[in-house]
Amino acid sequence: MKYSKLLIPTLREAPKDADTASSKLMIRSGMIRKIAAGLYDWLPLGLRVLKKVEQIVREEMNRADAQEVWLPTVQPRELWEETGRWQVYGKELLRFKDRKDTEFCYAPTAEEIITDLVRKDVHSYKQLPVYLYQFGSKFRDEIRPRFGVMRAREFYMKDCYSFHATESDAETYYGRMIEAYKNIFTRCGLKFRPVDADSGAIGGNFSHEFMVLAETGEDEIISCDACGYASNKEKHLKSFPEGAEVKVGDACPKCKSGKLIISRGIEVGHCFKLGTKYSAAMKAHFLDEKGVSAPFIMGCYGIGVSRVVASAIEQNHDENGILWPNAIAPYQIVIIPTNYEDAKIKEWADKLYSEFQALGLDVLLDERSERAGVKFKDADLIGIPFRVTLGEKGMAKGAAEIKPRAAKQFQEVPLDQVLPEVKKFFGL
Amino acid sequence: MKYSKLLIPTLREAPKDADTASSKLMIRSGMIRKIAAGLYDWLPLGLRVLKKVEQIVREEMNRADAQEVWLPTVQPRELWEETGRWQVYGKELLRFKDRKDTEFCYAPTAEEIITDLVRKDVHSYKQLPVYLYQFGSKFRDEIRPRFGVMRAREFYMKDCYSFHATESDAETYYGRMIEAYKNIFTRCGLKFRPVDADSGAIGGNFSHEFMVLAETGEDEIISCDACGYASNKEKHLKSFPEGAEVKVGDACPKCKSGKLIISRGIEVGHCFKLGTKYSAAMKAHFLDEKGVSAPFIMGCYGIGVSRVVASAIEQNHDENGILWPNAIAPYQIVIIPTNYEDAKIKEWADKLYSEFQALGLDVLLDERSERAGVKFKDADLIGIPFRVTLGEKGMAKGAAEIKPRAAKQFQEVPLDQVLPEVKKFFGL
Numbered sequence: 086m087k088y089s090k091l092l093i094p095t096l097r098e099a100p101k102d103a104d105t106a107s108s109k110l111m112i113r114s115g116m117i118r119k120i121a122a123g124l125y126d127w128l129p130l131g132l133r134v135l136k137k138v139e140q141i142v143r144e145e146m147n148r149a150d151a152q153e154v155w156l157p158t159v160q161p162r163e164l165w166e167e168t169g170r171w172q173v174y175g176k177e178l179l180r181f182k183d184r185k186d187t188e189f190c191y192a193p194t195a196e197e198i199i200t201d202l203v204r205k206d207v208h209s210y211k212q213l214p215v216y217l218y219q220f221g222s223k224f225r226d227e228i229r230p231r232f233g234v235m236r237a238r239e240f241y242m243k244d245c246y247s248f249h250a251t252e253s254d255a256e257t258y259y260g261r262m263i264e265a266y267k268n269i270f271t272r273c274g275l276k277f278r279p280v281d282a283d284s285g286a287i288g289g290n291f292s293h294e295f296m297v298l299a300e301t302g303e304d305e306i307i308s309c310d311a312c313g314y315a316s317n318k319e320k321h322l323k324s325f326p327e328g329a330e331v332k333v334g335d336a337c338p339k340c341k342s343g344k345l346i347i348s349r350g351i352e353v354g355h356c357f358k359l360g361t362k363y364s365a366a367m368k369a370h371f372l373d374e375k376g377v378s379a380p381f382i383m384g385c386y387g388i389g390v391s392r393v394v395a396s397a398i399e400q401n402h403d404e405n406g407i408l409w410p411n412a413i414a415p416y417q418i419v420i421i422p423t424n425y426e427d428a429k430i431k432e433w434a435d436k437l438y439s440e441f442q443a444l445g446l447d448v449l450l451d452e453r454s455e456r457a458g459v460k461f462k463d464a465d466l467i468g469i470p471f472r473v474t475l476g477e478k479g480m481a482k483g484a485a486e487i488k489p490r491a492a493k494q495f496q497e498v499p500l501d502q503v504l505p506e507v508k509k510f511f512g513l
Numbered sequence: 514m515k516y517s518k519l520l521i522p523t524l525r526e527a528p529k530d531a532d533t534a535s536s537k538l539m540i541r542s543g544m545i546r547k548i549a550a551g552l553y554d555w556l557p558l559g560l561r562v563l564k565k566v567e568q569i570v571r572e573e574m575n576r577a578d579a580q581e582v583w584l585p586t587v588q589p590r591e592l593w594e595e596t597g598r599w600q601v602y603g604k605e606l607l608r609f610k611d612r613k614d615t616e617f618c619y620a621p622t623a624e625e626i627i628t629d630l631v632r633k634d635v636h637s638y639k640q641l642p643v644y645l646y647q648f649g650s651k652f653r654d655e656i657r658p659r660f661g662v663m664r665a666r667e668f669y670m671k672d673c674y675s676f677h678a679t680e681s682d683a684e685t686y687y688g689r690m691i692e693a694y695k696n697i698f699t700r701c702g703l704k705f706r707p708v709d710a711d712s713g714a715i716g717g718n719f720s721h722e723f724m725v726l727a728e729t730g731e732d733e734i735i736s737c738d739a740c741g742y743a744s745n746k747e748k749h750l751k752s753f754p755e756g757a758e759v760k761v762g763d764a765c766p767k768c769k770s771g772k773l774i775i776s777r778g779i780e781v782g783h784c785f786k787l788g789t790k791y792s793a794a795m796k797a798h799f800l801d802e803k804g805v806s807a808p809f810i811m812g813c814y815g816i817g818v819s820r821v822v823a824s825a826i827e828q829n830h831d832e833n834g835i836l837w838p839n840a841i842a843p844y845q846i847v848i849i850p851t852n853y854e855d856a857k858i859k860e861w862a863d864k865l866y867s868e869f870q871a872l873g874l875d876v877l878l879d880e881r882s883e884r885a886g887v888k889f890k891d892a893d894l895i896g897i898p899f900r901v902t903l904g905e906k907g908m909a910k911g912a913a914e915i916k917p918r919a920a921k922q923f924q925e926v927p928l929d930q931v932l933p934e935v936k937k938f939f940g941l
Contacts (some may be wrong), residue, residue: 092580092643094634118630120585126630127583129645135583150522155555155563155912157548157667158586158650159607159619163549179587181609183666184654187549191587191619202546202554206522207815215520215558222586222650226612238611333561 086416088451093130095463096150105301109397110407114467116394116415123230123238125271130321130467131394133415133447135241138393139220142243145265151216153244156198157303158222162188164197179226191224196363196385203381206367210250213371213381216244218274220390226397234391235351236315241391248364248381250373255382259358266295266354269388272342274410275397275467280306281316291440292357295388297396298351306350311343351396352389359383398468408490411511416449418507419469421460423476425452430475433485433500437473440504444513465490471510475502514844516879521558523891524675531893533729535826536661538835542895544822544843551658551666555791559822561875563669566821567648569700569840572670573693573940579644579673584626586650593623596794607654612732619652624791627674632797638678640808641799643685644671663779663827664820669819676792676809678801683801683810687786690814694723694782697816702838703825706778708734709744720785722850723816724778725824734778739771753865779824787811835896836918838941844877847897848933851885858903861913861928865901868932872941893918899938901931919920 086339092115099109102120111117112342116131127135143153162180171178171190179191192198199217207215223242230238245262249255263279270277275297282294293469294317296306307322309317314337316322322337327347329459331337333494364380373379394413413415418441422434435452439447451460464472474486474495485503488495489510498506507513517626520543527537528547539545544559555563571581590608593599599606599618620626627645635643651670658666673690677683691707698705703725710722722745724734732902735750736743742765744750750765755775759765791797792808801807822841828834839845846869848864862878877897879888885904892900902914902923913931916923917938926934935941 090578090580092645115634118633120629121589121617124587124589126585126587128630129580129582132581132583150518152518152557153560154557155560155669156551157554159552159652159667161549161552166607176612179609179611181607182654183607185603189549198548198554201548202556204782205546206543211682217520224587228612239587241583325691336599406659 086449088449089453091129091449093463093467094128095466103233105232105235105395106393106398106402107235108454110398110402110466111233114407117234123227123236125234126236127236127391130415134413134500136393137413137415138390139241139243141196142269142388142390143220144232145269145272146218146243146245148268149216150267151218151247153503154202154219154388155221156192156202156219158192158224160187160192160198162183162190164201164367165190168197168363170197174366175226177227179224183389193223193225194387195219195244196246196364196383197367198380200367200369200383202364203257203369204246205362207381208371210371210373213248213250214254214465215248216258217247229476230249230483233395235395237391240389240511242346243388243390245386247386248382249384250371250379250382255358255360255384257363259356259384260383262356263293266356266386266388266416270295270297270353271501272412273393273397274412275393277353278313278315278348279304279320280308280350281314281321282355292355294352295354297353297393297400298350299396299399300349301399302349302351304350304352306344306348307496308477309337309340310346312337312340314340337479339370351389351392351399353393353396354386356386357384359385367409370448385406402468405462406466409468409470411470414447414468414470416447416467417511418446418471418473419449419464421457421464421472421474423457423460423474425454427477427480430477433475433480436505437475440509444508444511446511471507473507514866514877516877517554517881519557519872521891522556523893523894531661533660533823533827534661535823536828538826538830538894539661539823543836545662550665551655551664552675553662553667555819560669560673560841562822562825562837562841563819565700565841565843565890566701566818567671568631570697570816570818571636571648573697573700574673576670576696577689577693579646580673582630582645582647582651584620584647585624586620586652587936588620588623588626590618592629593618594624594790598786605655606651611837614676621651621653622815623647623672624674624787624811625795628795628809628811629793632678632792632795635676635809636799638801641676641678643676643677643684644673644686646814652703657825661823663823664813665819668817671816671818673814675812675814676757677812678799678807683786683788683812687784687812690784690812691721694784694814694816695754698723698781700887701821701825702840703821704829705781706734706736706741706743706776708778709742709746709749710783720783722780723782723784723819725781725828726776726778726933727827728777729827730777730779731777731782732777735773736776737768737771738774739766740765740768742768755814764812779820781821781825782814782816785812793822801833815922833890834894837896837898837913839841839898840897842896844875844895844902845939846874847877847879847892849888849892849900849902851888851902853880853882855905855908857908858905861903861908865931866904869935872939874935874939878888879930899935901935
């Protein structure tokens, strides 16, 4: 893509109300714009990242045999009454009336509507298990929206729900989802940790939070340095001080002994084994092998897709801008001709552009008539993983400058070595 | 995909409140389920069709250099006050207050928010033109939601907006969009017609509706049988009776003479040349070549993606079910082993399944232990374009039965002729 064809309104300064590294950088790099408290436009660059995360999540959901559906964001009060959550949810649930004074809410999560769907069409153990997921807008009317899209009111989420005939089948699938989540965050190029967690307001039997590690994270993660087991449960690791030695029996299930370490994280996903909390309340029953009516055993598995984008930045940035992991970078490589009017530079820029595209890379060609310094600053701010510069001095001796975003210095290489170096960097 | 892994809850009868062929068939084929008036779940089969239409639309928008963005569905009253539409829009605009009593609406269209985005970041003619589009939920609080997803309250829409420095540039791009729309509906495999139309509530200079032709359509299309020119403007063809001969000067711009024919259609897309209606009201200005401040010249271009799905069914169905065009069929080919327990049948079913997938086809393998008649009925109802049946009698003599969905009779062919026949049918 040619830079001048894209709307990438970069800014030298972040607005004063941007309160975290990621929200500042997302606004400065032209990924998002704020509309009102907790409401954001996603611009072309931001949406490219969001869509890349979405596609990784989709592929891993499909691999786990989950089927994609799409459910309304506007949901009737009646369904939320059945589980009692219309009352329980508090002011975070955005409620409104339609023109006929019927009450609805903008769904912050979809247990009710999906349970309603399954109870209407699944009646026998022979039809089980069923795994359904969707992507879409969710709304939570946060009392204090902050941290940019990290704690926005309208956000983009993947929510998956599973329905089982037996506890053991539900637990087996829960394990598959944990593996799927590990694959997702690994593929996104993020350092993360699954944390044994309390179930909180969603309820159910047990749960795991997936935390992207970042010094700026809101949550404390207490983990064992030997086995990596992490927990935020009072009864588990939380009752030990940092540095304490724990042994078998001390609520550290995976290893014989280790030392506790405390780190910080940002919650980006949550898996819940729900049990029958929703199915029992909503009389969502099936006939089991013996012909006995029983409520579905359920699990639910969420990922805050828009939040993953922000957390990736919290984890990967420096004073100049973002450092995207390759897999979710809006563009993976940028070509910077210092002067695109120069015939020889243009020829090589266009040639490399085609060659990089042929490798399957997302290429940005910064053909603007800006000074080289401006282009470098924008490329660093936007966080493109690899940069190739074609300047007049270099071209005169048949050389280009290459620089991974994370490197301090560029390297001068002969023009015919650019492609091999790029292949090496991307493992192609 | 194996049939038993999918949630396809087909029904013999449609519910009583289903009021059109497409809504009946979408519910019977397990594509959608109704939640409340004008609110629908999209099940796996329905979503596959929706996503295929979406992808065709996305490709053609990208080809027209439009950039994808994602805007909040929840939008502040202030923006809608700037254009006066907060008052004008009436009860179709779903309004609500957040927990702090600030007023918002669920956007039925996005002119205000996109104009706000562009006025904040585009200030010079050098940055123009800008073309932005998005996919997402829209909400229109219809007084009488009906016709299934055709006139739902929450629906899935592509909306594109263009910003130009000059009238002529806006008109040139309008022409490109008309071509993009023709490509989209052609690629979807639909018979359609662009209709010269009034601008209605969106306003602006001129507009075209895109109509999918269907006997059950709500709208009357008056067109010339010679040049195909169609219009719903009073001053144009509407003032002539059906069968009337029209000549040059009689408001039929493309041909010398022709006869008027009346057909019916379903509106699935609408292009508007907006002019400065929104930009002037919202003081969305740029500096032109002479340094003079001027409002952007705008266009907007919508497609009701969920409506395209329903209209495709209105146009393509028979008494047994849906007849999908290949490009948007949820699966393109179904393999029906009459008895998947039979080793030889299973071997051939699996072999063909792999071979069809290798051709790039979306294959459904109906390996359920249902009677062949049930499988045939479901395949017809769902509307898979091509069916391959492997039965015991046929296998004994080395033959399979093949049948395009639209054909009255199946054809028996030697097993080794199945693949060539499939290639021929799909033009591969």
